[in-house]
Amino acid sequence: MARQPNTVKTITGQTINSINIKKLKCLNDLNELTFTPHALTAILGPNGSGKSSILHALAGVYMPEKDFPGEDNKLGDFFPRSPDSEWNGSSFLISMSYRRGRELINDEKKSYGKSEARGSRWVPIYARRPLREVYYLGIDKCVPMIESEKKNSVQYVTSNVTNALVETILNKASQILNKRYTSLNSHLQPNGKKMIGVEANGMRYSSLSMSAGEQKIFLILETVLKADKYALILIDEIDLLLHDSALKRLIEVLYERATDKNIQIIFTTHREVITTMSHMVNIRHILNLPDRTYCFEDTKPDSILRLTGERKTSVEIYVEDDVAASVVSKICSSLKASKYVNIIKYGASSNAFTILGGALLRNEDVSRNIYILDGDVYRTVEQKENAINKVISGDDRRAVDLRGNALSKISEFILPEGFNPERHIHSMLTEINDNELDNDYQEIIDTARTIVFEQDAHNYLSKIIDFLGIERSVGLARIVDLASKHPSWEIFTSQVVGWLTPIIEDLREIDA
Incomplete structure (x- = not known):
């Protein structure tokens, strides 16, 4: 008797909570990169920082369940052996959650990588990977059709495609590109090759005549709208070939769909306009420095510039946002200390520990630096110590000393319980x-x-x-x-004033 195909998934509710990368291509000791609280995550960073490598790692974490859709991407596909490298020693850790029937498995840790031994295989074995519907949209999938077509005359037979999915794709594409699309067509060439076509504003044309950005929108929409609940969709350089307004409308459409279907969408981008959408997108900034790689959450541009630039003032005060910056500016004005101080906004509170830890590990002089928390989170010493431990790990004497020094550089505003x-x-x-x-x-x-x-x-x-x-x-x-x-x-303001006052007095004596 023939086997009946599965109709009910055995695993549901899949979510990747975070990734920690010990070593993978140019990524070294990357601190935890989280994918919460939003369904969408943007990974930013300069060229060569490892953004695409993170997507490649995530693409190989799962395999599709039998009889259900999804791509079976393997780590070896993205990190092939070559005379230059076998990627030995690669290692990363995934935190994931999912349901098996009624059982909820939360924050399960799975290790991936290759041992240092030559000829070693990626682990876990491909057939033992967890189950999930995954799609990876690389830059190669967004190459305009005309670029890959070698003929100067193309023949095809056109048929109209109509169903609820197509109507939704047309509607969303019209919304994103500010152009009224009325039909979606399928073109079949004599060699069996298929391509899409559309009709817009009374004009019918195939993907050979589409703009590159237009093709990309239809590809992304088809993938996202066809995906089942709890799918993972990875998009490399989502902003490529799109102008800012279209990109923002695309993000709004993806957010609506991902939130409705519990889909995770993780993408890379160079476009800073994404940082204005942090109410619907997790913003993660990757920075590669000689010693290690850092991930910053919802960071501010000036904190990144400072990490790669030179100190410009005697005192550096790091704060979360413009409200904290205004408070510190008032303190400095009251102490007649403004000329000595540079106030740097770092974004999410967790970034304070990452920036401080990075400075200490690079042996920077932080004696005149202070890292101010708003005071509504990381309220206890234990919470601060745990955050520092995530950035400065190890049991050797240097790590222990650095962690102690780090704790002394963290200050905060004194708030009533429950207040920000x-x-x-x-x-x-x-x-x-x-x-x-x-x-x-x-x-x-x-x-x-x-x-x-x-x-x-x-x-x-x-x-x-x-x-x-x-x-x-x-x-x-x-x-x-x-x-x-x-x-x-x-x-x-007592903690900040107490730290700043003696430093300013010393600087005045030096000036005198």
């Missing part, structure tokens, strides 16, 4: 004694008092600035200047 800086500053504004304030300040206080509750606490100050209709940096400076008159300001 925005909410705390807002509370100061509403409580301040306004009897002797001028009208400029009074306007801020009156506006703050109309804002009683915000679901996202980061919006407390943004709402004030939006209401006043002023430029954000100006608004933050005025708000922080007013908040500094509240009695709680001294406690709020």
Whole structure:
């Protein structure tokens, strides 16, 4: 009796939580690269930083389940043996979650790589890889059809394709490219080769006449819209051949589909416009330095520039965002220390530990550096130590000393339990004694008092600035200047002031 094909998947709910790379091509000791909380992850970095290698590693993690769709990509396909390298010693660790029936397996760790021995094989054995529907869209798949067509006269038979999927593809392509597509056609050449064609604005044409960006959009849409729940889709250089507005609309379409179907989409890009979409995309920046590779989460450009550039001031103060930068700027102004200080925004709080750890491992002088946390996360010493341990690992004396030094360089704002800086500053504004304030300040206080509750606490100050209709940096400076008159300001800034004051006094003595 013939075997009946499987109709129900044995494994569902697949998610890659993170990847740690010990060694893979140019990637060395890459700290944890996470793929949460959003369904979409963008990997940024300069040419040669290892972005594509990360996608190649992820492409070979799974194999498709029997009788179900998906590509069977193997690590050996992306890292083939050659006279120059067999990729021996390659090693990376994947954290994954999935369901087997009703059982939830969370944060399971699986190791991949090759031993140092010549002729060794990639592990795990290909047939023992976990199951998942995976698609990899490399740059080669986005080469315009006309580039690969050698004939100067092409014959084909056209047939119209209509179904719900096609209608969705046409609708989304129209949305992304701002062009009304009305039909999708299939063209069959005498040699059996197929290509697509479309009709738009009354004109019918095949993929031979499509722009490269147009072809790419249809390829991505077809792949993503056909994929089943919990699929993994990897796209190399998603921005290639697309202008910014089309790219942003594409990301919005992918986010909607991925969120609805629990699909993970991980892509590489050079386009900084992606960083403005961090509300729907995990932003991960890869930086390769001589000693190791670093991953930064939702980072700011100036922190990356500092890592690759030279110190420009005596004191460097690292902060999470523009609110923290405004607070530190006010502190420096009060201490008459602004000329000595460079304030650098680093983005997500985890980046403070990565940047600090990298500086220490490179033997940089950080005696006049301070890395300030907002104070709402990593509140305990244990939490800070755990974060440092992820960047500076090892049990040797140097690693132990560096971890101790790192902990002394972390400072934070002092906040009430459950508050972030925005909410705390807002509370100061509403409580301040306004009897002797001028009208400029009074306007801020009156506006703050109309804002009683915000679901996202980061919006407390943004709402004030939006209401006043002023430029954000100006608004933050005025708000922080007013908040500094509240009695709680001294406690709020005490750690930073306590660290900065003696350093500034020493610098003044040197100047004198």
